[in-house]
Amino acid sequence: MxxxxxxxxxxxxxxxxxxxxxxxxxxxxxxxxxxxxxxxxTCARVGCMPSKLLxxxxxxxxxxxxxxxxxxxxxxxxxxxGPAVMQRVRRExxxxxxxxxxxxxxxxxxxxxxxxxxxxxxxxxxxxxxVQVDARAVVVAAGSAPWIPQPYDGIRERLLTSDExxxxxxxxxxVAVIGTGVIGLELGQALHRLGVRTTxxxxxxxxxxxxxxxxxxxxxxQLESELDLHTGIEMLQxxxxxxxxxxxxxTPAGEVREESYARLLVAVGRRPAVARLxxxxxxxxxxxxxxxxVDPQTTQCGDAPIFFAGDVGGHxxxxxEASDEGRIAGANAASWPNVQRHERRAxxxxxxxxxxxxxxxxxxxxxxxxxxxxxxxxxxxQGRARVAGRNRxxxxxxGEVGSCRLIGAEMFGPGMEHMxxxxxxxxxxxxxxxxxxxxxxxxxxxxxxxxxxLRDLARELKALARCRPEDFADAPxx
Amino acid sequence: MxxxxxxxxxxxxxxxxxxxxxxxxxxxxxxxxxxxxxxxxTCARVGCMPSKLLxxxxxxxxxxxxxxxxxxxxxxxxxxxGPAVMQRVRRExxxxxxxxxxxxxxxxxxxxxxxxxxxxxxxxxxxxxxVQVDARAVVVAAGSAPWIPQPYDGIRERLLTSDExxxxxxxxxxVAVIGTGVIGLELGQALHRLGVRTTxxxxxxxxxxxxxxxxxxxxxxQLESELDLHTGIEMLQxxxxxxxxxxxxxTPAGEVREESYARLLVAVGRRPAVARLxxxxxxxxxxxxxxxxVDPQTTQCGDAPIFFAGDVGGHxxxxxEASDEGRIAGANAASWPNVQRHERRAxxxxxxxxxxxxxxxxxxxxxxxxxxxxxxxxxxxQGRARVAGRNRxxxxxxGEVGSCRLIGAEMFGPGMEHMxxxxxxxxxxxxxxxxxxxxxxxxxxxxxxxxxxLRDLARELKALARCRPEDFADAPxx
Numbered sequence: 001m002x003x004x005x006x007x008x009x010x011x012x013x014x015x016x017x018x019x020x021x022x023x024x025x026x027x028x029x030x031x032x033x034x035x036x037x038x039x040x041x042t043c044a045r046v047g048c049m050p051s052k053l054l055x056x057x058x059x060x061x062x063x064x065x066x067x068x069x070x071x072x073x074x075x076x077x078x079x080x081x082g083p084a085v086m087q088r089v090r091r092e093x094x095x096x097x098x099x100x101x102x103x104x105x106x107x108x109x110x111x112x113x114x115x116x117x118x119x120x121x122x123x124x125x126x127x128x129x130x131v132q133v134d135a136r137a138v139v140v141a142a143g144s145a146p147w148i149p150q151p152y153d154g155i156r157e158r159l160l161t162s163d164e165x166x167x168x169x170x171x172x173x174x175v176a177v178i179g180t181g182v183i184g185l186e187l188g189q190a191l192h193r194l195g196v197r198t199t200x201x202x203x204x205x206x207x208x209x210x211x212x213x214x215x216x217x218x219x220x221x222q223l224e225s226e227l228d229l230h231t232g233i234e235m236l237q238x239x240x241x242x243x244x245x246x247x248x249x250x251t252p253a254g255e256v257r258e259e260s261y262a263r264l265l266v267a268v269g270r271r272p273a274v275a276r277l278x279x280x281x282x283x284x285x286x287x288x289x290x291x292x293x294v295d296p297q298t299t300q301c302g303d304a305p306i307f308f309a310g311d312v313g314g315h316x317x318x319x320x321e322a323s324d325e326g327r328i329a330g331a332n333a334a335s336w337p338n339v340q341r342h343e344r345r346a347x348x349x350x351x352x353x354x355x356x357x358x359x360x361x362x363x364x365x366x367x368x369x370x371x372x373x374x375x376x377x378x379x380x381x382q383g384r385a386r387v388a389g390r391n392r393x394x395x396x397x398x399g400e401v402g403s404c405r406l407i408g409a410e411m412f413g414p415g416m417e418h419m420x421x422x423x424x425x426x427x428x429x430x431x432x433x434x435x436x437x438x439x440x441x442x443x444x445x446x447x448x449x450x451x452x453x454l455r456d457l458a459r460e461l462k463a464l465a466r467c468r469p470e471d472f473a474d475a476p477x478x
Numbered sequence: 479m480x481x482x483x484x485x486x487x488x489x490x491x492x493x494x495x496x497x498x499x500x501x502x503x504x505x506x507x508x509x510x511x512x513x514x515x516x517x518x519x520t521c522a523r524v525g526c527m528p529s530k531l532l533x534x535x536x537x538x539x540x541x542x543x544x545x546x547x548x549x550x551x552x553x554x555x556x557x558x559x560g561p562a563v564m565q566r567v568r569r570e571x572x573x574x575x576x577x578x579x580x581x582x583x584x585x586x587x588x589x590x591x592x593x594x595x596x597x598x599x600x601x602x603x604x605x606x607x608x609v610q611v612d613a614r615a616v617v618v619a620a621g622s623a624p625w626i627p628q629p630y631d632g633i634r635e636r637l638l639t640s641d642e643x644x645x646x647x648x649x650x651x652x653v654a655v656i657g658t659g660v661i662g663l664e665l666g667q668a669l670h671r672l673g674v675r676t677t678x679x680x681x682x683x684x685x686x687x688x689x690x691x692x693x694x695x696x697x698x699x700q701l702e703s704e705l706d707l708h709t710g711i712e713m714l715q716x717x718x719x720x721x722x723x724x725x726x727x728x729t730p731a732g733e734v735r736e737e738s739y740a741r742l743l744v745a746v747g748r749r750p751a752v753a754r755l756x757x758x759x760x761x762x763x764x765x766x767x768x769x770x771x772v773d774p775q776t777t778q779c780g781d782a783p784i785f786f787a788g789d790v791g792g793h794x795x796x797x798x799e800a801s802d803e804g805r806i807a808g809a810n811a812a813s814w815p816n817v818q819r820h821e822r823r824a825x826x827x828x829x830x831x832x833x834x835x836x837x838x839x840x841x842x843x844x845x846x847x848x849x850x851x852x853x854x855x856x857x858x859x860q861g862r863a864r865v866a867g868r869n870r871x872x873x874x875x876x877g878e879v880g881s882c883r884l885i886g887a888e889m890f891g892p893g894m895e896h897m898x899x900x901x902x903x904x905x906x907x908x909x910x911x912x913x914x915x916x917x918x919x920x921x922x923x924x925x926x927x928x929x930x931x932l933r934d935l936a937r938e939l940k941a942l943a944r945c946r947p948e949d950f951a952d953a954p955x956x
Contacts, residue, residue: 043921043922048921048922049861049865049922052862052865052922053865056548056865056866056867057548057549057550059548059866060541060544060545060547060548060550061545061548061550063538063541063542063545064541064542064545064550064552064553066538067538067539067541067542069538069566070534070535070537070538070539070563070566071535071558071559071560071561071562071563071564071565071566072535072538072539072542072556072558072559072563073555073556073557073558073559074542074552074553074556075551075552075553075554075555075556076553076555077551077553077554077555078550078551078552078553078556079551079553080549080550080551081549081550081551082549083549084549085548085549085550086549087549088547088548088549092864092865096861318920318921319920319921320918320919320920320921343916345916345917345918346917346918347918348918348920349920350920350923383527383574384530386570387527387530387531387534387570388534388537389534415896417920417923418893418896418899418900418924418925420920421896421900421918421919421920421923421925422896422899422900422903424917424918425900425903425904425917425918426903428916428917428918429907429917431907438821438823438906439823439824439902439903439906439907440798440823440824440825440826440899440902440903440906441798441899442796442797442798442826442827442828442895442898442899443521443526443796443797443798444521444526444527444530445828445895445899446896447896447899
């Protein structure tokens with residue numbers, strides 16, 4: 001057995017792990033990074049990048065299908081070349097992954113170990129049973145893996161997750177999408193627009209990430225107008241054959257229905273990849289999912305010299321958060337036992353459906369009772385959205401009554417990825433609604449819809465008479 | 479002769495005039511608004527809205543033409559239905575104009591006069607020679623009109639400006655666009671993408687609004703790859719016939735060339751519509767264009783009780799600025815002689831070309847020598863832009879060395895209308911580059927390209943060692 005002693009050992013060479021390594025080395029620490037799988041981040045390999053590539057093809061197909069409203073006739077022999085669609089997705093994905101892999105391989109080989117890492121003591125890991133790594137502190141950045149629940153975990157040949165779908169040589173004839181969360185809706189809507197017969201199933205009634213009942217209502221109405229959605233169902237039987245997968249389910253009305261699909265896409269979420277880490281050897285208190293409690297501002301687990309960063313920590317499984325957590329974990333592991341708290345960025349989550357979905361700051365369910373106000377704006381008739389034939393959606397913006405500060409939003413509509421950045425920056429700066437209304441809004445832009453919501457919020461706050469009315473006197477946009 | 483006495487008389491019922499009227503009435507003032515033409519704003523009737531409608535059709539056509547890169551075949555018999563394109567433009571435009579006209583007509587008829595207004599004394603106007611209006615203060619919001627210079631002002635039948643182009647029943651076979659500024663490029667590129675043979679001519683070498691030589695270089699390379707551009711030419715002869723317009727011009731190399739087009743679109747800018755206002759009767763000092771000096775913070779002309787708002791003032795001929803100026807002018811006219819200064823919003827100008835163009839805050843030519851630093855990012859390989867097949871452009875961001883504050887940007891690339899809002903809000907808030915880097919940037923988004931430019935700027939500022947290095951220590955995005 002070989003034994004290595006380092007300041008910091010990092011489990012996982014994804015976004016969080018790479019950032020942690022960089023941070024330790026920047027501080028002069030001695031670190032080693034262990035990876036059990038292929039190099040390349042979840043984002044580049046199976047997440048953000050390939051999904052956006054598939055969506056880009058779906059956008060192109062949707063643009064062709066809807067061009068007639070503008071006086072543009074697509075040809076009668078228009079068609080989608082499935083292998084070509086998937087080839088572009090893979091070619092571009094491989095390019096993005098290639099950069100990450102190249103960067104990773106440029107790291108000094110002595111700093112990289114390949115193999116399965118397993119805790120044998122709080123700061124001691126065994127790699128593939130033959131290398132022992134002792135460290136002053138550990139960064140766990142082991143990532144996440146798609147979760148495949150009952151009764152789908154018996155399916156093998158016909159089952160896809162977001163880890164496999166981008167490797168299909170062609171678009172399937174039909175897909176049953178299990179899950180109507182962000183990943184299910186993003187991928188399923190893209191497949192639908194690329195001509196794949198697509199049906200969505202979920203045992204719960206939720207579509208996307210929203211908690212605001214008014215936004216949820218608009219989302220449901222809009223998505224139901226395009227997609228074949230079956231929510232609130234009970235899946236009774238899943239049978240695999242050489243031709244495909246037969247599903248039998250009970251509708252909320254109690255009716256039993258059956259249908260077959262070429263493929264099953266299970267997209268019910270990802271789970272922290274901790275099964276083989278031997279976390280019980282850390283001495284940390286673990287919950288029933290086998291996970292320790294992690295402080296998001298330090299990434300530390302309790303008082304231990306163990307730091308969880310990225311998806312494995314389960315805080316906000318998003319690339320930009322994984323980057324930050326990697327840096328925080330690296331810094332704190334390197335300076336252990338001197339652990340510093342770091343301000344986190346304003347929450348920002350975006351789903352690249354059409355219309356897009358976004359959550360900023362506090363969600364509706366997180367609003368403090370009695371001290372918040374809500375402003376709303378529909379995009380159903382918003383000027384610029386209507387010009388582009390994309391006038392659908394609802395934005396709800398939340399403000400704090402005492403301070404008149406913007407504290408959050410749930411957003412569904414065109415270009416919400418951009419509106420959400422504007423608002424997330426405002427929330428992080430603790431901007432008041434009247435300050436936001438004093439900012440420039442061009443014309444005609446989608447941002448004017450956001451302004452409508454901000455004006456509505458300003459009226460609400462004024463009506464609640466807990467913000468000083470004179471604060472609103474000079475809001476030029478009001 | 480009828481005589482009316484009011485607190486404020488407003489000349490023009492466009493965006494600035496309507497806002498001024500609203501502001502005067504809100505303050506309990508007695509106002510009358512005079513309009514010589516049809517109701518409806520420049521923006522709704524001939525500006526922002528119809529141009530964006532034409533561009534929306536062009537986007538659809540361009541999407542169909544470029545879908546193949548994603549594996550989507552648009553069909554061999556695809557075609558553009560010119561009358562249908564123009565019908566949608568007019569239908570939607572008429573709807574937008576209809577709202578403005580209805581709002582205007584809901585104003586008490588005693589507050590509205592129709593006819594040509596002409597100063598006969600500093601605060602006395604004559605309307606069509608038969609109604610005399612006396613006021614304590616005057617708001618001039620007479621708008622602007624397309625300028626038609628020599629040698630094009632002799633052309634009648636075949637000449638279009640942005641005031642007429644949207645009323646064409648069909649797309650023309652070909653168009654010579656005179657002018658490569660914002661309006662010429664927006665409309666001309668749209669026509670080109672809608673299958674119109676389009677050639678651009680300009681006596682100067684400028685494309686769009688940019689002053690930054692590096693941005694200008696990228697703009698030229700990009701636009702030349704798509705459009706037939708003839709800049710730096712001398713137009714020798716313009717001849718109109720029943721078939722079209724024949725142009726003869728000298729190239730920068732001295733060669734004389736000739737070509738004929740079905741239509742001539744003159745888009746060399748708009749000029750304040752003051753010719754018939756009789757401004758000489760105001761006693762104001764007028765420049766050689768017949769215009770008084772206007773203070774942008776008060777909209778006042780010198781010490782007179784005369785306020786210029788909107789395009790006629792020539793400050794920033796943009797809808798959102800006209801709105802603000804109308805409100806400022808209305809407030810100051812109503813409270814005359816108590817004139818207040820108002821903070822203006824951070825400068826923001828966007829051109830809806832593809833890629834889009836935007837100016838934020840200070841332009842390159844306005845940078846103070848020696849105390850500014852520049853950060854840049856190309857969009858030629860930006861992740862999300864590449865996913866969408868729109869990876870072209872350059873962003874240059876300007877910062878102040880002493881304060882590390884963001885002070886401006888010139889931007890050319892996809893989605894710049896949104897990037898420009900984010901940056902304009904930051905500039906108005908006097909945000910530092912390190913504060914901007916601490917804000918959330920999602921992945922994969924176009925905003926990450928902006929972040930690349932901000933990081934570059936942060937490096938420059940650090941290198942110049944006039945910002946304290948510790949200010950950068952905790953920029954989590956850096």
